[in-house]
Amino acid sequence: MVNFLLSQSQQAVQATEAAPQVIKQTPFSPSHSRFGCYEEFLQTCLEQGYQFCTFPELREPKHQIALRHDIDFDTNFALQSATIERQMGIKATYFFLLRSSLYNIFSPQDFENVQLIRDMGHTITVHFDPSIYPDFHRGLQQEVALFREIFNAEVGIVSLHRPNAFFQEYDAPIYGIEHTYQSKYFRDVKYISDSTGVWRFGHPFDTPEFKQQKSLHILIHPIWWMLDGESNVEKLRQYYSRRVDALKADFSNNCIPFRKLNGHV
Numbered sequence: 001m002v003n004f005l006l007s008q009s010q011q012a013v014q015a016t017e018a019a020p021q022v023i024k025q026t027p028f029s030p031s032h033s034r035f036g037c038y039e040e041f042l043q044t045c046l047e048q049g050y051q052f053c054t055f056p057e058l059r060e061p062k063h064q065i066a067l068r069h070d071i072d073f074d075t076n077f078a079l080q081s082a083t084i085e086r087q088m089g090i091k092a093t094y095f096f097l098l099r100s101s102l103y104n105i106f107s108p109q110d111f112e113n114v115q116l117i118r119d120m121g122h123t124i125t126v127h128f129d130p131s132i133y134p135d136f137h138r139g140l141q142q143e144v145a146l147f148r149e150i151f152n153a154e155v156g157i158v159s160l161h162r163p164n165a166f167f168q169e170y171d172a173p174i175y176g177i178e179h180t181y182q183s184k185y186f187r188d189v190k191y192i193s194d195s196t197g198v199w200r201f202g203h204p205f206d207t208p209e210f211k212q213q214k215s216l217h218i219l220i221h222p223i224w225w226m227l228d229g230e231s232n233v234e235k236l237r238q239y240y241s242r243r244v245d246a247l248k249a250d251f252s253n254n255c256i257p258f259r260k261l262n263g264h265v
């Protein structure tokens, strides 16, 4: 059992001292990674007196967490975290890429996953990469129109994918729509992120803001929590292998000649 009130280095020491644990690997097994179990992470936030809210609701100086999920790799991990949150009565905001080369929200499976997450009561909206447009206002206008149409969902806020320094400082709405790097969400409340699969600025539970129950903006990428592995690289290795297998299956299902090759690639 991971103790979230310990630092990562303390957890690592505990992990090496603990008896080896055999964990059945399935696509939907809970994570026992160094991040710990996602349910326990959320439970500790609840026990600390926090309530989870949407971004527009994030107004109080204390006791609120806007829980944000930027989906960069795979909607299946998003569905897993959404299911856990729903079971715990927690609502989160899920941001999806429309122009990703790693998943496609128009594909049958991704489309269904996003719909299921919406139907659980979570907020679904756009994760926007402004760098691919000559006019990012126009680009967002197009993506929002498409997202609203296919998911019948309002888009009140977006998050930016890998924002450069310009967009991290961009404090105005884009195409009239708020984004998560505006000061009210990014500087006026404590921002905590698991980007790249590590707590780069320390574990959130070690921060003075958490200890004082101050309101938080927490960015969680479900991929780092839903895969087992001792490190971010180990998790990526496992995930990459799984994606290669899925790609081979898709090739086989869509192209009969590939089936002759399948055992050799």
Ligand SMILES: [Zn+2]
Pocket: 070, 071, 072, 127, 160, 161, 162
């Ligand atoms: Zn992103």
